[in-house]
Amino acid sequence: MSLERLDQAAIHALRESENIEFARTHLRSLELRERGRASMPNGVPMSWMTGLYEHPTIFPDTGVGAWFTDVDGHRYLDMNQVDIAGFLGFAPEPVTRALTDRASRGSSYLLPTEDAIAATQNLAERVGLPFWQFTGAASNSNAELIRLARVYTGRDRVLMFEGKYHGDVVDVLGRVDGDGPRADTPGMASNASRGEVTIPFNDMASLEAALAAGDIACVLSEPMLTNFNIIFPDDDFWPRAQALIREAGALLFFDEAHTHSFAYGGLVNLWGLKPDAVTVGKGLGSGVPFAAYGMSADLAEVYEANSRPPSPIEDGSAAITTGGTTYASALIMAVARAALEECLSAEQYARVDALGIRLAEGLEAIFARRSLNWRAPLIGGRSGWVLGPELPRNTVDSAATMDIFFSNTRRVFMANRGIWEALDTAGPACSFAHTEADVDRYLEVSEEFVVRTTTPA
Numbered sequence: 001m002s003l004e005r006l007d008q009a010a011i012h013a014l015r016e017s018e019n020i021e022f023a024r025t026h027l028r029s030l031e032l033r034e035r036g037r038a039s040m041p042n043g044v045p046m047s048w049m050t051g052l053y054e055h056p057t058i059f060p061d062t063g064v065g066a067w068f069t070d071v072d073g074h075r076y077l078d079m080n081q082v083d084i085a086g087f088l089g090f091a092p093e094p095v096t097r098a099l100t101d102r103a104s105r106g107s108s109y110l111l112p113t114e115d116a117i118a119a120t121q122n123l124a125e126r127v128g129l130p131f132w133q134f135t136g137a138a139s140n141s142n143a144e145l146i147r148l149a150r151v152y153t154g155r156d157r158v159l160m161f162e163g164k165y166h167g168d169v170v171d172v173l174g175r176v177d178g179d180g181p182r183a184d185t186p187g188m189a190s191n192a193s194r195g196e197v198t199i200p201f202n203d204m205a206s207l208e209a210a211l212a213a214g215d216i217a218c219v220l221s222e223p224m225l226t227n228f229n230i231i232f233p234d235d236d237f238w239p240r241a242q243a244l245i246r247e248a249g250a251l252l253f254f255d256e257a258h259t260h261s262f263a264y265g266g267l268v269n270l271w272g273l274k275p276d277a278v279t280v281g282k283g284l285g286s287g288v289p290f291a292a293y294g295m296s297a298d299l300a301e302v303y304e305a306n307s308r309p310p311s312p313i314e315d316g317s318a319a320i321t322t323g324g325t326t327y328a329s330a331l332i333m334a335v336a337r338a339a340l341e342e343c344l345s346a347e348q349y350a351r352v353d354a355l356g357i358r359l360a361e362g363l364e365a366i367f368a369r370r371s372l373n374w375r376a377p378l379i380g381g382r383s384g385w386v387l388g389p390e391l392p393r394n395t396v397d398s399a400a401t402m403d404i405f406f407s408n409t410r411r412v413f414m415a416n417r418g419i420w421e422a423l424d425t426a427g428p429a430c431s432f433a434h435t436e437a438d439v440d441r442y443l444e445v446s447e448e449f450v451v452r453t454t455t456p457a
């Protein structure tokens with residue numbers, strides 16, 4: 001019902017004219033893309049770089065703070081921040097300094113550096129879990145944790161929530177729907193995805209039923225879902241779920257790859273949650289690719305007991321396979337330390353919170369001026385567009401309050417006005433580099449878009 005006010009004819013006409021304008025003004029990017037096709041599928045080195053955008057991709061040139069320029073000379077205010085991986089803004093000075101300094105002294109040794117102690121102690125203090133490991137991406141952190149959970153519990157299955165995304169590794173790419181278990185993606189072995197169970201978010205009865213069989217090794221979830229627009233937990237969901245999960249002998253892992261950008265120490269810290277492990281990722285917003293996971297002392301004990309040695313050759317037992325040649329390099333540990341000690345302070349999170357309020361209140365004011373019963377969710381610096389009167393509690397609600405064609409039209413409309421908008425299932429977010437003036441610019445263009453794409457009340 002809430003989508004009734006979308007003026008589909010106006011949206012389609014606008015999309016066509018905006019696409020033409022975009023193509024006309026991005027000739028150099030289009031040319032590079034065509035050249036790229038000779039050596040890269042789709043003309044890009046990683047499929048998301050084109051698959052996330054319905055308009056042709058652009059080639060950036062330079063980014064500083066909240067803004068970047070492309071090779072056609074356009075300047076963009078970035079309201080997506082590399083899907084959280086750039087929430088410190090482009091080229092944050094402490095990170096650039098740490099990179100330059102460490103690279104000039106050797107970036108990788110397959111040995112620990114002292115920075116690792118500072119970074120992991122900082123993470124332990126802010127997140128509240130004592131032991132940490134580093135990986136290359138949040139996908140890998142989740143995969144290692146799931147392996148550890150299986151060893152710890154002696155059980156196989158992983159319970160996740162509908163609307164999840166936990167990365168591109170086998171263990172998190174399955175689900176259960178009306179047709180039974182199935183893979184989220186082509187290319188999985190035909191007997192894969194038997195270990196995954198998915199249930200609706202905020203559904204205590206389904207959680208209880210899924211845990212009843214006693215075969216769940218771990219529950220893996222974001223504290224709130226962020227990959228299907230924004231879905232908040234009910235107030236009592238996690239307190240009750242935590243107790244149920246513990247009673248059932250399963251472990252609780254929170255994936256804070258996105259949500260650690262919403263609050264100092266992540267939502268686990270903000271909401272007082274008590275998981276057995278937490279994943280952080282996306283280079284802590286530094287723009288440098290790495291991830292980590294924190295674990296309880298109990299889990300760390302099992303981790304140590306199952307690490308190399310023992311050698312599989314000597315005594316027949318095998319260590320859990322974890323790690324990677326380039327993980328936790330001297331370079332990464334220097335960046336992590338600089339980001340944690342010099343950028344990710346409680347004061348800076350509080351500054352971003354204030355910008356988030358300005359953004360969400362500004363969007364709701366726009367909706368109200370147009371008499372639209374839409375909502376703008378708010379968490380940290382992130383907001384969003386919920387095209388309905390209530391914030392969604394699960395993916396069914398969320399799908400009913402989204403219109404992907406509308407979001408994608410908004411993105412090209414914004415790109416033509418110097419704003420790089422979010423992914424179609426994510427909302428706009430303020431980075432550590434945004435200012436009030438940046439938020440106001442986003443709101444100005446948003447209002448113009450709303451007026452042009454909705455029917456008057």
Ligand SMILES: Cc1ncc(COP(=O)(O)O)c(C=O)c1O
Nearest residue numbers: 137138139165166167255257258
């Ligand atoms: C919640 C969550 N977990 C894990 C991942 C995977 O992160 P990466 O792509 O860095 O492996 C993502 C990626 O968007 C994510 O949103």
